[in-house]
Amino acid sequence: MKIIIVDDSLLDRKLLARTLVNLGVKNEILQADNGDAGLSLIVENLGDIALVFLDYQMPNITGVELMEGLVKVPMTADLPIIMVTASASEESKQAAYQVNPKLAGYVLKPFKPDQLMAAIKPYASFTP
């Protein structure tokens, strides 16, 4: 099963992917640099997605807007999604959980490996 990272920052995508690998994650990791490309990746890989990371602040389609679209469609409504953001705003967090009460996690940048581990543990596969 695959992990999909959608973030407009290439560097943050690389950093997140590297951190996941360092935590022992063995899932294939796919990346998209905007909401449209992220949606395409999700559609192409439906049925084979372990987890989706969405950046909150992206141009055109924000992470929350993309998530709102996903939860409205039965085939994608139950995808485990972790929101990532540089802003610790409680209002933003509440907005994300309002859109998707089943949100699997809300992780702040810069990524802390222990927080990331706690969020991904139920969904990712790990090297023994």
Next chain:
Amino acid sequence: MPNPYPDGLPDYARVLAASVRKMLKIKGGIELSREPVMREKEIVSFRRHIRVDALEKFNARAVFSVIKFYSDVAAMEADTPVGALIFFIEAEYVAKLLWHLEYPRIDEDDDAAILDGCGTLTNLVAGYFVKDLNDLGCVHLQMSYFDSYFNTVLDGVAFAPDQTRKYEINFSISGEKRLVAELSMSRIPRAAN
């Protein structure tokens, strides 16, 4: 004794200077080689956009990123910012700084990677700044995504229309001016208790 509530642009600029210092220290163990140099300046605007010229900051090719701040989600959806942060870095220093901050190595000849790297750093600084303001009693500002440019942006940068002044803050690392932040900001509402 509680920290004083930041009230106006000079206070916000001091908080920003402290946030940048903290980010460098926490992420990369980097100490500034002198106190940040802060100057209040008039905003040079054109059609309600701040004119931005990075070349005058370093006398070298420079990259900068812009993040706008909003008082709440509704203001962000209406794109009515309360302020803006413009963060400048000498282009050839971006890759080195990112490496010190434990980001993956980037190719310093790859313009797209340099633009992305500057934006990623600005995003990080903005995150610290917003949290520090909130810790001091301001509402938690919403942040836009980043836009990055080399040297100048022809259209300028949108800012809060009631502002006529901005702060320029210079940061020196290892004895050289390496980073410059510009901040314009209207009065930020207090957070509800």
